[in-house]
Amino acid sequence: MEAFAVPGLPEFEAGDDIAHEIEAASDLRDGDVVCVASTVVSKVEGRTADLADYPAGPRAREIAARLEELTGDERDPRFAQAVLEESTDLVMDEPFLLTETRFGHVGVNAGIDRSNTGGAELLLLPRRPSESAERIRDGLDADVSVVVTDTSGRSFRHGQTGVAIGWAGIPASRDWRGETDRDGHELEVTVESVVDELAATANLVSGEGDDGTPAVVVRDWAFGDHEGSENLYRDVEGDFVRQALRGWRYDGD
Template identity: 70%
Template sequence: MELHAVSDLPEVRPGDDLADLVADRAAIEDGNVLTVASTVVSKAEGRTADLSDFPAGPRAREIATRLAEITGEEKDPRFAQAVLEESTDLLMEAPFLLTETRFGHVSVNAGIDRSNVPDRDLLLLPRDPTASAERIRAGLRERTGADVAVIVTDTCGRPFRHGQRGVAVGWAGMPASRDWRGERDRDGRELGVTVQAVVDELAAAANLVTGEGAGGTPAVVVRGWEFGDLAGSDALFREVEGDFVRQALRGWEYQP
């Protein structure tokens, strides 16, 4: 497998066609996987905002006050309001905001970014990253004739570990995972629980190439990777009923 960052991409503006931008700068072939950082997808879709777009309500002011008391740093209640409006569920409100987005992704601050937004205060996640991936995939097929998969990526922290890694928040043209259950290990034992989240693994691999900060390489072409003949599934985000960590959080309150 080879991963190649798409170089010389310009600063993405609202209305830009990401498929056009990539096709002009990279050789796209059947079977490739294109990963695209959610930051540029959001910029192309006009998902930037100012704090003034989110006048704080009572709940946001209460959250900001408590966070300031815990952290010792002033918190803007308008940012808390933006997080609330971009979320369907608030799982934790101290010592940070852990939320579920409209499309099922659980992350800190609803994935709202405050970096690499030169003219605005906030960068929101795409409204529907999988629909975004479908549009980019269709655009690449129209431009190049190639049948490729597309993964929209983001970086986020992980429970029980330090640091961030790339994850998939939307995908098209391939299943989210491949199912090894029923296969056998080298000793002949049948695998009973292994379902490999391949879109997350490809997102993490691509993040090693794109890097963080001011690198300016938000798109990566993956060549030579094959899904194989295993069964696939698009079940990536856990349902509440089967998410025991989320259920435990509902009865937990932060005590400084």
């Protein structure tokens, strides 16, 4: 397969048409996968904010004071308030905030960004990224799939990688269960998160920092003859790591 950045895209602002700009800058083909950074999706959807928009409540002030005590760094309780308002579940509250967003993604600080914000203090994740992906897909002439990506840290590993937070025109995963390996053993648990793998591929090409490009096309990749699934985020009942974290407390060592 081939992956390449879409060249010459503008600095996106609220109300801009992402699909139109991608269409004008690239020769899309049926079957392509278009990966779009969540930062530009958030910008065009007006998901920018300032700290003044989040007067801190008692819980936010408590969290900020505790994090400041643990880290020695000054913490703004208004930022903690923004994280709380963008979350449905506070998985960890020390030594950093790990939360579940309203669309199911679990990440640090509800995915709120303080870089590449387009002049605002905060850039929030899209409210419903899969709906955002569908709107972009509907605006493109070619029959493509769209994945909205973000960068995310991973448990047990250093560094960040690209992950999918929204998708359209493609299942989230392909299910290998019931098929056999090269030794003839039946696969019982293998469900491949293809949208995450495509997002990671795009992240390799798009780059980071001020060299980053907001859209990547993956070409000549096929989902294959597999069952698909829309399940990407674990249910709490089956997420044993999250259950363990709920009973864990940071001791500062």
